[in-house]
């Protein structure tokens with residue numbers, strides 16, 4: 001996780017490009033917010049996490065699965081990542097932020113993702 005967090009991964013770059021093309025402004029790696037979201041716009045109270053499917057255990061796609069080797073290790077590792085992700089989303093929502101999770105596997109279908117991001121950006125945040 002640490003390793004993944006620090007580097008700017010390719011899906012993040014692609015998301016950034018897409019957001020910029022739509023004219024939406026986000027700050028990157030916002031450490032001043034709980035959970036240090038990958039992208040945030042504090043004024044609009046929007047935060048975005050871009051999750052790698054393996055590390056964040058995306059069970060809806062083929063990449064989110066537990067390796068057979070060292071199964072016990074990976075299982076507890078990946079499940080604790082999922083737990084932490086849930087906690088971050090919950091905390092940010094409680095603080096009045098609207099949270100969007102973008103999966104690595106969604107980045108490819110840019111038309112669908114564009115629709116999703118536009119909807120997210122335009123819906124009112126509670127905060």
Ligand SMILES: [Zn+2]
Pocket residue numbers: 053058060061062063064103104105106
């Ligand atoms: Zn996925």
